[in-house]
Amino acid sequence: MQRIAIDMDDVMAETALHVINKINTLTGSNWTKESVGKNHPEFNTHYLPHRDILFQKGFFRDIPVMPDAQEVIKSLQDKYEVFVVSAANEFPLSLTEKLEWLNEYFPFIGWEYTVFCGHKYMIKADYIIDDHPKNLLKFEGKGLLFDAPHNQEVTNYQRVNSWKEIEKILM
C-alpha cells in the first residue's frame, strides 16, 4: 500500500484564512485570501509584527477545515496509508490542540498515524501534500503543492487547488 504524508496547516485546515481574519481584526484591514495572494510581501508587513498570535493558546483549535478534506482523506484511506505530518513543534501549545482538532474533524485517523515534527525530509512516503516548497524540496516521493496565498510564485511543483483535484489525481 502506498503511503501519503498530508500536511495540516493550509492543507487540511484553513490556516491562512484564520490568520487573515485575525490580522483584519487586529489592524482594521480587509485582506482576503485573494488579495494576500496577489501581494504577499505587503501583507507580511502587517502580519509579521503580530506573528505571536501563532504561539497563543487556542489559536490552532479554532481553525476551519479545508473544504472537502474530510471526505477525500477518508476515501484516500481505502487505497493509501495516510499519515498526517505537521511541522508543529515550533509551537509547543499547538500540539495538544492539533490532536483535539484531528479527533473532532478527522476521527478516522488514529493517533498512530499523526506526526508532529520540524523537518519532514526524513519521512518515508510515496506522496506528500504540502503548501511549503521547502517540505517538497528534499522529500523522496512525489510532492503536490497545495495552493496557498503565500506560494503563488512557486512554479517547480505540481500545484493542486482543492481536495477535489487531489481526489482526481490520486483515486
Add this chain to the structure above:
Amino acid sequence: MQRIAIDMDDVMAETALHVINKINTLTGSNWTKESVGKNHPEFNTHYLPHRDILFQKGFFRDIPVMPDAQEVIKSLQDKYEVFVVSAANEFPLSLTEKLEWLNEYFPFIGWEYTVFCGHKYMIKADYIIDDHPKNLLKFEGKGLLFDAPHNQEVTNYQRVNSWKEIEKILM
C-alpha cells in the same frame, strides 16, 4: 551524514524508574528497576490499574535524564544527524511537556529535529535507539534495543545497556 532516530522514554529519560516510583507511592510497594525486570508480569498487575498516571498533566515534565545521555548525544551530533523520535501522540498533554523537557536538558537539539508520532516505521534513518521491539521490527535501518525492565526477554536485537556503551558502538 548518517541519521540516528533516538527514542525519549526509557532511552533519553528514566521513564520506567519514574513510573516505578509513582506506583510504589500509590500502592505502598517497594519495586526497583531490577525487581520489575525479573518479574514484569507481576509488576503489571500493580501498574496497569494505575496507567492513567501517564495521561496526567505534569507526568512527563519531571522525568529524570538517563545517565550520560546528554554528553553522548551531544557528541553523536558531531558525526550523525540526530533526531528525537517519541511515540508520544497517545498522550496529548505530554507533548508540550516533552518539548519543555528537551529544551531544559537537551537545548542543543533544535525543535526541527524533534518528532512526536505513533508508528515509527516511516522514519528514514540509519539507526534507531529504542526500548520497544515493535519500533525496531519494521524499521529500515539498524536497531539498537535500549535495555529496560520491560524488554528483558527480547533476544533478537543488539542490546545496549547504557549511553556509554552506545558511545563505544557509534563513535
